[in-house]
Amino acid sequence: MNRYDEEYKMYVNILHEELMPAMGCTEPIAIAYAAAMARKVLGQLPDRVVIEASDNIIKNVKSVVVPNTGNLKGIKAAAIAGIIAGEADKVLEVISKVSDSEKQQIKEYLSSNDITVNASKSGKIFDIVVNVYCEDSSASVQISHFHTNIVRIIRNNEVIQYDSICDEVNMTVNTDRSKMSVEGILMFVESVNPDDVSKVLDRQINMNYAIAQEGIKNNWGANVGKVLLNGWGKGIKNRARALAAAGSDARMSGCELPVMIVSGSGNQGMTASVPVIEYAKELKVSQDALYRALLVSNLVTIHQKTGIGRLSAYCGAVSAGIGAGAGIAWLQGGRYKEVAHTIVNGLAIVSGIVCDGAKPSCAGKIASAVEAGILGYEMYKNGHQFYGGDGIVVKGVENTIKNVGRLGSIGMRETDQEIIKMMLEN
Structure with a gap:
């Protein structure tokens, strides 16, 4: 096998697709990433947040500490960390830099704002939707099937990004692993x-x-x-x-x-x-x-x-x-x-x-x-x-x-x- 063979290129591509840096358990971090992106699209701090998560996401986030939050756990903590302190461009290192002031803001937001978590009804094994609202403005970001796969972005009820989505096993957006x-x-x-x-x-x-x-x-x-x-x-x-x-x-x-x-x-x-x-x-x-x-x-x-x-x-x-x-x-x-x-x-x-x-x-x-x-x-x-x-x-x-x-x-x-x-x- 040489580096110009398609099979060789396949393995190199798979390696680079799969090995990426992340800080914190990847399911809560995926929620923080979606939330940070939703805040970015909204353009301001929301006063209300609604999170939809599939059962497996709920399972994997329930008991793990979200880093840089002062030992907070759970979906709400992950989402608000992304909203308050997240840098969406850092993807799975979205909350790698959180100041002490921002940690306090996260705790205050959790105690004083309307945050709702609903079970996703999409039927997908991996599905996260973060909806954010401020007065008459809204934004929504959906991640499905794997941790960085943003499939839909909505601003003020208008779809501004939509990607056809695959299933968890046959992830056609990545290099084909079937070979x-x-x-x-x-x-x-x-x-x-x-x-x-x-x-x-x-x-x-x-x-x-x-x-x-x-x-x-x-x-x-x-x-x-x-x-x-x-x-x-x-x-x-x-x-x-x-x-x-x-x-x-x-x-x-x-x-x-x-x-x-x-x-x-x-x-x-x-x-x-x-x-x-x-x-x-x-x-x-x-x-x-x-x-x-x-x-x-x-x-x-x-x-x-x-x-x-x-x-x-x-x-x-x-x-x-x-x-x-x-x-x-x-x-x-x-x-x-x-x-x-x-x-x-x-x-x-x-x-x-x-x-x-x-x-x-x-x-x-x-x-x-x-x-x-x-x-x-x-x-x-x-x-x-x-x-x-x-x-x-x-x-x-x-x-x-x-x-x-x-x-x-x-x-x-x-x-x-x-x-x-x-x-x-x-």
Whole structure:
């Protein structure tokens, strides 16, 4: 594969589309982005706000701290942070700069203004609409299907932007992912020119490792990363999962450090990268080898998520933990056969972990997913594996990935609805 091949260009484009910086959990940040854009279109501070959100957005925003708000949680806090302090041009870093004065304004606005949250009736899994009003003026911004996808802008009842929208699985506005395969990913990894990927990977290394270190150094969330290090020691297998969990400890509890996301998720971005970075440090490999291992991990994660969709009842940390296992296998000399079996073994172990929203316990799920990815490789290295017919595992890595996509996107729909019902009852 050379850099002029269409397949090569496809993988480069996918990588740059998926790896982007975000500060804070991406669902509340998407709300803040829509709200900041609505305020910009309105041209003044609104006196009334109405937010419509799909069930999965409500699920993922309910329990997570919105950064730069003084530990506020929830949809209203995210929207008002975007309205008061958001810079829409920064997209998923929309509220990365909030002054103390603006934090106070956010709290005052929440306590004194008319803010309504309604469940979206669009039927879309990922749907956010922020409507803002001031006297006779109004503006509305809708984001659908993924975090930065503004599909409609309305000012004073006149549509000023409208884009035809796709579904969560077949995101035709982005590079077509249907041609991705584990074999193709590894061919790309072996042939890639580092100049085509180094800039975005350097940002992933620096940002994601920094927040992992912050999670270990200070008290965040349930301190899953610290508990792992204190209870299971500092061997490389444990450090890999502990550091990834620590990044989530910090991020889910409002840490203001940015991360590079993967598949629309900062948790997945950290899970796919931090364990690979830690293994690379342990093995003392070259920067080039680290880049290529991260490409394996990131692209295997994205490949799995393509069939599942952005949001579902299937925990995205599983896909990223298995991706990390694949990257770690590659770092240790594994190629197609070893990577493929690592993926299948890992998916056999942890597929079925449910997503019940963004919150501190995500760190524990990340630790389990990374452990499964590493175990998947260790099993195959020691002559053991799961076989087709073992549950949802079927012969061939692509067939197993397809089954997992079916499980996450179709099989767990009712599970997702029950999870949402339980969360909204509390």
